[in-house]
Amino acid sequence: MADIHRIHFEPVDIEMDVGEDEKILDAAFRQGIHLMHGCREGQCSACKSYILDGDIQMERYSTFACNDSEVDEGYVLLCRAHAFSDCTIELLNFDEGELLGGVPIQNVRTTVTAIEPVTHDIVSLRLQAGEPGTFEFKPGQYADLTIPGTDEHRSFSMATTPSTPDGVEFLIKKYPGGEFSGLLDSGIAVGDDIALTGPYGSFTLKEGHVLPVVCIGGGAGMAPILSLLRHMNETGSTRPVRFYYGARTPADLFYLDEIAELGKNLRDFVFVPCLSESAGPAQTESSDVEEGMVTDVVDRREADLHRCEVYLCGPPPMVDxxxxxxxxxxxxxxxxxxxxxxxPTFE
Incomplete structure (x- = not known):
């Protein structure tokens, strides 16, 4: 059995145990400590922290996320880090209100209940929790789904809310050669079992916040934003909401009726489809459909972005x-x- 060491986090004064055979971020998840994180593969730097004391070694990581000079100075990516002694680590990026309020990671056996195309390249995958019978998460978070027949996984955001904990919807974009998405046409069927692990992610509405909400999405990035909108509708949120969704043509838009219906119960709700390759009218009850890249449309229409909370999800180039x-x-x-x-987790 691997040796166990004690990790002390500054400046939040939180301690936890970690085995030498597990990554520090995974140990935090296991113990319900919600550290900031992103890709969990050493590529995005969201979990970058600073070693104040102790022996820590990292698995393979991207030098774009943590370059050699930073490593020499003592910086570390917690998603790739193993502790080989008791350690003190300074967290550089954290939400004190959520550190101990995260949902512990769950391993859930699920069954496929529906596979339905919503556009030519985006599929709605619905799973029902079997063992245990529920899956707890916060609106906007994501989970790992194991690729059937392998030990590999892919990460996808939930589009539903915890109000239906036994049934979870994912919106998945099909990519040529995609190991998971490529199975949605013929390799995965209703009734199949899929292992789910989660939840992960910090894309969640913060309790007590009152600023207007601006959502910017594209492609399958619709999923966590739809989860947020559904949650705000269920809870009677009074925060103003604008949702900008980037697509190529009207044929790439979907769930327009539900978005319009959700918007009727949200304050000052505006949905703006943004078409980069417009080819005819879009059927939507929202305000005017805009032509152009979604970020350009947001730039034109949002004069007070600095007075808003902004939620982003979509292809990496759009997020960048x-x-x-x-x-x-x-x-x-x-x-x-x-x-x-x-x-490979964005598939």
Missing amino acids: AALGLLDTRAVPKDQVFYDKFTS
Whole structure:
């Protein structure tokens, strides 16, 4: 059995145990400690922290997330880090209100209940929890689904809310050669079992916050935003909401009727489909459909972004472009929320 060591986190004064054979971030998940994280594969730097004391070694990681000089100075990616002694670690990015309020990671056996195309390349996959009989998560989070017949997984965001804990919907974009999404046409069927592990992610509405909400999504990034909208509708939220969704053509838009229906119960709700390759009218009850890249449309329409909380989910290039816009517009970083998926987990 691997040796167990004690980790002390500063400046939050939280301690936990970690085995030498598990990553520090995974140990935190296991014990219900919600550390900031993103890709969980050493590529995005969301979990970057600083070693104050102790012996820590990292598995393979991207030097774009933590370069050699940073490693020499004592920086570490907790998603790739193993402790080989008692350690003291300074957290550089954390939400004190959520540190001990995270949902512990669950391993759930699920059964496929529906596989339905919603566009030519996005599929709604619905799973029902079997053992245990429920899956607890916060709206906006994501889970790992194991690729049937392998030990590999892919990460997808939930589109549903915890109000239906026995049934979970994922919106999955099909990619040529995608190991999971490629099975949705013929390799996965209703009645099949799929192992689920989660929840992960920080793309969640913060309790007590009152700023207007601006959501920017694209492709299968519709899923966590839809989860947030469904949750705000269920809880009677009074926060103003604008939702900008980037697609290529009207044929790439979906769930328009449900979004319009949700919007009737939300304050000052505006849904703006943004078409980069418009080819005819879009059937939507929202305000005017805009032509152009979604980030350009947001830039034109949102004069007070710095006074909003912004939620981003979509292909990595869209997220990068949106982060660049928000930086230019001086939006405080603690008002920006996203889970940046990176290959191979964004499929």
